[in-house]
Amino acid sequence: MKRKRGQFDFDVAIIGGGSGGYAAARTAAAAGLKTVVIEGGREVGGLCILRGCMPTKALLYAAEVKHLAEHAETWGARAGKVSFNFAKVMARKNAQIKDFADFRVQQLNGGKFKFIRANAKFLDAHTVELNSPRSSGRESAPSDQSRLTSAAAITAKHFVIATGSTVAPPPLPQLNEVGFIISDDAVALKKLPKSLIILGGGAIACEFAQFFARFGVQVTLIQRSEHILKEFDGNAGIEIEKVFRREGIRVFTGTRQLDAKRRGKLKTVSFEQNGKTLSASAEEILFALGRVPNTASLNLENAGVKTENGRVITNGKMQTSAPHIFAAGDCTGLHEIVHLAIQQGETAVHSILKPKSPRRMDYRLLISVVFTEPQVAFVGLTEKEAAARKIPFLAASYPFNDHGKSLIMEAKDGFVKLLANPKTGEILGGACVGPSGGELIHEIVAAMAKRMTVHELAAMPHYHPTLAEIWTYPAEELAEKI
């Protein structure tokens, strides 16, 4: 369908009002583009706020408080027998999520751009059909004003696809018969199961494993690869496995799932490990084997947008194979990390605004954090990646069990590690498996952003006794060598 310039309803239509979509909308509206956000979820807020980052971190923090109280004797304090009220744990989390979501609803309805509650799918390269979403009945009033009464369509000169991800289908069809919960269910439980099998060993699986175990659930974690957290350097996974086993979590790695059955009230998963067939039984199964881009219902072929295994293929400008259509966030299948979804949404709009001098995504400072205790945090290159890409590096690490502040805190698990260019000393990557690792890694993010060398990091003042000063040890070791 060919149209003349200026004949579109909007300059930019953004499909999906999660983190990536909202960032794109805010940027487009601030630049004066006539913008619409189309959001089709049952609730408004996006994955991070409603069922991802925020609820999981609220629950993990509660687990950490309980864990500290149980170990208060270490510091001479007496907390007695620590008990808990799970309904209250969930109520606090729910209240916080409601506040975050209400604020996002306000931002979306703030009038800077049009906000439509509908599911969108492409009719052609410049037109999307809008269908009313299913209601959860839990939304704030303003978004209802934007609810569609019947199917409609809008046209736009540009689009940003930001439809997020959904849980991957289970590899064993038997799991569908036996039944399982996913992370969406796990953050909304009313009652804790007595026992839980977690399938998967990535960030989401590990965070839930520790949360449930610390609240007294008997957890068995079953992972396919040799170690949990396989996307990080091996040592991180080994360290977390050690802590998990110490906290009573049964961890099986290097497995192949064979079958799932229901036996009375229990669900049983059988698997192969080292040539032996083993099985584990629990009241519930948490399926945490990953997510896939949520693009199936968009009719992307009508718009000429190419995909690969469901993920929208984009270039560094976040532009798809259809030059006027961009994408951001989980639907691109690049990284399921919220600050990147935001950066990608902003980059997409900058590319629309300044096609001749667009911004490009740069993943040199890629950060990953797993909010277990100890936390696992990485920035930039890992040793595995540097070796695979044949990038020369020198590495040095230092353990938390030999560091003043972490000894005071009795937080002795883990280490920090730095990777540096062997000729110039520029910091190429950092890892922190340890107390507040997700916070500590940001010192290395800042150093790498400014392309600092290990010599400069070692010379930087660090207050004593802090966790942060641990970075000076590997920095000094590398500075001496380079």
Ligand SMILES: Cc1cc2nc3c(=O)[nH]c(=O)nc-3n(C[C@H](O)[C@H](O)[C@H](O)COP(=O)(O)OP(=O)(O)OC[C@H]3O[C@@H](n4cnc5c(N)ncnc54)[C@H](O)[C@@H]3O)c2cc1C
């Ligand atoms: C349990 C869990 C914990 C996590 N923890 C972290 C963390 O600690 N840190 C971190 O960085 N990341 C974390 N993540 C990942 C993070 O939540 C996601 O990377 C991020 O929220 C993705 O944002 P998005 O904008 O791409 O997608 P979403 O926020 O999912 O937004 C997509 C939106 O599009 C809407 N939509 C879909 N299809 C259509 C359609 N056809 N029409 C209209 N609207 C549509 C959906 O309703 C949704 O609101 C976690 C994820 C999970 C599951």
